[in-house]
Amino acid sequence: MNRRFARGALAALALVAIDLRAARASTPEELFAKANSSYEEGRFEEAADTYGTILKYGLKDPRVLYNLGNASFKLGRLGPAILNYERALRIDPSDLEARDNLQLARARIRDRAPEAEIPFPIAAIQGALQILAPDRMAVLFLIAWVAASALGGSFLLARTETRRQALGYLLLGGATLVLLAGLGLFVTVRMNLEPVGIVMQDRVDVRSGPAEDNTILFTVHEGTRLQLHGRREGWFQVSLPNALSGWIPSASVEAV
Amino acid sequence: MRRRRSLGIPLAAAVLLLAMPAAPCFAQEVTVRAQAQPMRVEEGDQVTLAIEIAGESLDQVPPPDLSQIDDFQILGGPSSSTRFQWINGRTSSSKTYTYLLRPRHAGSLTIPSLGVLVHGQTLRTRPIEIEVLRAGGLRSPAAPPPAGSMQGGGPGVGPGVGGPGLPRPGARQPGGAGVPEVRVRSEVDDHTVYVGQQLTLRVFLDTQTQILNLGLQDPPTFPGFWAEEIKVPENLEVKRVQIGNAPFNEYTLMKRALFPTSTGSLTIPPMSYQIQVRRLSQDPIESFFFTPTETVVRRTEPVTVNVLPLPAAGKPSGFSGAVGSFNIAVTADRASSQVNDAIGVKVRISGEGSLNALGASPLPELSDFKQYAPKVASTVAIQNDRLRSEKIWDYVLIPLAPGAQTVPPITLSFFDPRKKEYRQISSPAIPIQVARGAERAGAPAPAMNQSDVRQVRQDIHYIKLAPRGLVDRSRPFYRSTLFALLVLMPFAADLGLLVYARATRDPTHAGRRLRRERRARGRARRRLKEARRRLAPATSRAFYAAVAQALTEYVADKFDTAAAGLTHQRIEELLAGAGAPDALRADYHRALEACDYARFAPTSSIGEEMQRTLQAAERILVALERSLPG
Secondary structure (H helix, E strand, O other): OHHHHHHHHHHHHHHHHHHHHHHHOOOHHHHHHHHHHHHHOOOHHHHHHHHHHHHHOOOOOHHHHHHHHHHHHHOOOHHHHHHHHHHHHHHOOOOHHHHHHHHHHHHHOOOOOOOOOOOHHHHHHHHHHHHOOHHHHHHHHHHHHHHHHHHHHHHHHOOOHHHHHHHHHHHHHHHHHHHHHHHHHHHHHHHHHOOEEEEOOOEEEEEOOOOOOOOEEEEEEOOOEEEEEEEEOOEEEEEOOOOOEEEEEHHHEEEO | OOOOOOOOOHHHHHHHHHHOOOOOOOOOOOEEEEEEEOOEEEOOOOEEEEEEEEEOOOOOOOOOEOOOOOOEEEEEEEEEEEEEEEEOOEEEEEEEEEEEEEEOOOEEEEEOOOEEEEOOEEEEOOOEEEEEEOOOOOOOOOOOOOOEEOOOOOOOOOOOOOOOOOOOOOOOOOOOOOOOOEEEEEEEOOOEEEOOOOEEEEEEEEEOOOEEEEEEOOOOOOOOEEEEEEOOOOOOOEEEEEEOOEEEEEEEEEEEEEEEOOOEEEEEOOOEEEEEEEOOOOOHHHHHHOOOEEEEEEEOOOEEEEEEOOOOOOOOOOOOOOEEEEEEEEEEOOOEEEOOOOEEEEEEEEEEEEOOOOOOOOOOOOOOEEEOOOEEEEEEEEEOOEEEEEEEEEEEEEEOOOEEEEEOOOEEEEEEOOOOEEEEEEOOOEEEEEEOOOOOOOOOOOOOOOOOOOOOOOOOOOOOOOOOOOOOOOOOHHHOHHHHHHHHHHHHHHHHHHHHHHHOOOOOHHHHHHHHHHHHHHHHHHHHHHHHHOOOHHHHHHHHHHHHHHHHHHHHHHOOOOHHHOOHHHHHHHHHHHOOOHHHHHHHHHHHHHHHHHHHOOOOOOHHHHHHHHHHHHHHHHHHHHHOOO
8 A cells, every 4th residue: 555655656756857848948048958959859749739839939040040941851841841941041131051951851842943034244242232231231331331421520620621532532431331331221121021831731722813723823732932022811922933823722832 | 367268079068968958049049147146145245146148159248347336345356167068069158247246335236237238239137126134134044044035937047046055154255156165354463453563364165175276356455564474385275174063174375474553443354265166066967078167256254353552560771663473692702802903793683573663773872883774684483473573683783992892782672462461681891801902922912993982872960969958939039129220329329429528519600710711612613613514605694604703712711811802902802811822813913803804894795705714714713722721
């Protein structure tokens, strides 16, 4: 009788211990560590769930998104993998690992990404801007802005003609820099806010209008990146870089 | 299909004519008649249509024109047979074209009058009416309807009706009068298979009589299948079977190993055989002296097979697509080698099923071996009606680095349809001891063949850690208050400075003078611009006034005096005092005087003169700006 009681008590204690451990893993950092160890042990499903829980807290850290992308990739879910890599890159476009993984995931989807024809210099500038996060561009802009303002102040205070002239030229240069940095910031922010969606279902028909009875124009498959243009009750107006466009049920697309 | 002709011997024919009820025709007279069999059929059953042309020298008679038959589908024919008769020294012959028809719908259908071209003359048969009942409407298999003859007299194509009362297991196979029971049927060993799994199709012929000749009407097609022929012996094997109460001979006509390539309900289409059989004759004399033959067409029923897709659950990541049961064997021709000394590695995959789906080289790229494209050999064989495949890859590997190297295990995953599950088999790893290349004593070590470090496979980068905690970056910096403040602050500071600069502006004479001096050149330039606009003989007075004003006002601004009170002498004093060179001063006065002269004593000023004055004034002002202290 005594022994049975002891065994029961032990079991109860063990249960409490498990419960405590679960309760303890509740700060985002602990959840992150838990998800990482699940990933390391090959339990990708569990890892993906836990990364998802962190994101539900409203904490948008690019590393969580990146790791969630990895877990989805390992589970063979290319749609969520691509979506999360894209989201991570929105926050930190300089993350080359996320860029590589995204490329690898894109290479495995059914639809080949149609490339729009962009002439070389523009493509090069776009590439450079893609690497620069809007936040970095914002810092660059601030530096140029503060420097130009300081020059402006000095100009106002200058008493002699020669000094005024020299400061005037410097101010002109400074203003040009501010203009360029401002333009850069504008473009990167616009690129960052570009409405883009990822197809999340195996195959989805794209129709000529926002209703089921419209003609099927083409079919896209999981993981394909679509530009989102308009929205109407349950439908997105989308287009591909090669100018194909149509309407798609919004449930089948997740916006980045 | 070859036509056989049974030629009568005169003596036999003489005896035969006694048995014949009537002669069909006489000299020169050619008769044509059509005969259908049976006259009442069910929908889907077949009707044998025989068109008999009787007369003399019928060698050149072409088959009749059947294009007017609309209500029937022509399944087979024509097969022709010719008979000769010799009566009282006269020979007569008859030629029969036989067709196999199938009614297109139920009802009372008519085979219309058909035309036959005999010796340049078209003879017509009479139309025949066939009653076609709905399927299941005919329920008297024991008593088949009598043969319908549209022309009285003369024998039918077949001798007598019904034959020896054969059982009719397949109601759809018409057994014509006197035509012995012959059927073909196709069977598959499994009606539900997975895509890529073998099913075996067998076509049997059941007969109670002797088969003389047979052939397929069209080459068989198997849409949706990949077919491999299973050879049947040249002399068909016969098996005694019991169908109903009657004994039959069963021949296996064809065997095919079929592999479905798509899923869903697939149909093996019917195949038509043209079969020449020995006709059963009740006439002992005929059957003794002749080989009465008949050509019939028999069709197999279509066979429907349900093809299942391979299950999605448990599909291994590297699934090769192979369906069946396979083994893998990897062998190396030696266990030890030297750097740059080739090793032969053979990968052999064999087993039951098709290996067509297996494409890629099973041996992955190895970083420490140079690998040449393998020699691939694949063979298929049929064993016990099952397809066995074998594929061999012969690799030549050149070790690039010394040490204990291994040929890694090679894994093959395939679907086993018998166990209904995916299986994965691996070969054991093969260790290969690689020695450094042969080194001669004293000789320098041979240069190692270097190669680039190659990536052999791709995978995603590993997950990231957050040693310093996670950071919420849902709100970007450029949208933060801090950013807005940092943008506004320098702007505000500059505004403050501007206000300060205005407030502390030097209110004294010195300050005003400084500003006036600063503006001197700009004002002079504006005056000259005005002068340039008046550069025309009509406005010469205004022009010279503007130039003079530019010159005088410049000096006035520079020295902060009123322009109105400036005389030549005063100007001279001011310029000399400021250290302007003598030549420049002289130029200045000359220009000013020229202007005064032109203004107050107007002459006909020509454009060139005015242009010169303007240029001189510009030059003087630039020179003055340089020589006077700023």
